[in-house]
Amino acid sequence: MPSRLMPKADIEALFARFEAANPHPQTELNYTSPFTLLVAVVLSAQATDAGVNKATKELFAAAPTPQAMCALGEEEIRQHIKTIGLFNTKAKNVFALSKILAKDYGGTVPKDRAALEALPGVGRKTANVVLNVAFGEPTMAVDTHIFRLANRLGLAPGKTPRAVEDGLLKRIPARYMRHAHHWLILHGRYICKARKPECARCLVRDLCRYPDKTG
Numbered sequence: 001m002p003s004r005l006m007p008k009a010d011i012e013a014l015f016a017r018f019e020a021a022n023p024h025p026q027t028e029l030n031y032t033s034p035f036t037l038l039v040a041v042v043l044s045a046q047a048t049d050a051g052v053n054k055a056t057k058e059l060f061a062a063a064p065t066p067q068a069m070c071a072l073g074e075e076e077i078r079q080h081i082k083t084i085g086l087f088n089t090k091a092k093n094v095f096a097l098s099k100i101l102a103k104d105y106g107g108t109v110p111k112d113r114a115a116l117e118a119l120p121g122v123g124r125k126t127a128n129v130v131l132n133v134a135f136g137e138p139t140m141a142v143d144t145h146i147f148r149l150a151n152r153l154g155l156a157p158g159k160t161p162r163a164v165e166d167g168l169l170k171r172i173p174a175r176y177m178r179h180a181h182h183w184l185i186l187h188g189r190y191i192c193k194a195r196k197p198e199c200a201r202c203l204v205r206d207l208c209r210y211p212d213k214t215g
């Protein structure tokens with residue numbers, strides 16, 4: 001759909017505006033290390049960041065490392081996270097991935113996509129978040145917000161998360177890649193919402209290719 005594709009100059013302008021408005025965007029998940037970030041992202045599937053933060057406050061105080069998480073045990077982990085959706089599966093995965101990190105990686109989180117994706121409960125999206133946020137790699141984790149925005153804006157239209165990921169990696173200028181993921185997520189969460197985008201107060205409205213703008 002060529003007419004929906006945002007031109008290069010507009011992509012540059014879009015990220016320049018995001019950067020000016022929020023030079024150092026952060027994940028809204030609380031974490032203290034690559035390991036706690038990894039656990040927080042695993043717990044965040046089908047849960048809000050606020051809900052995850054509430055549960056991890058005590059979990060991370062009790063078990064900030066893979067070794068400590070193993071010592072805590074699966075049942076205790078389950079007790080800490082039982083307010084989060086899918087807590088049974090997530091407790092199993094957090095315990096199992098902690099065992100692997102403690103045994104095979106000396107308690108560190110590998111800076112390697114294949115190794116991350118081999119961990120229980122860790123898919124491509126989680127690996128992308130960890131590589132980007134913990135290690136500064138220019139990856140793009142496509143969640144529901146980014147998928148919607150890439151299509152609405154005309155930034156990288158695509159039918160699948162992977163097609164959108166590839167399109168974004170190709171089209172976003174390298175100097176914005178470090179923070180692009182957070183700018184897009186925050187824009188999707190607070191302005192370009194799924195049901196009713198707030199186009200009237202959108203700072204990139206004139207650049208956006210969405211034909212059904214509101215306001």
Ligand code: SF4
Pocket residue numbers: 152153191192193197198199202203204205206208209210213214
């Ligand atoms: S103008 Fe509307 S549809 Fe386009 S990015 Fe802004 S909020 Fe989203």
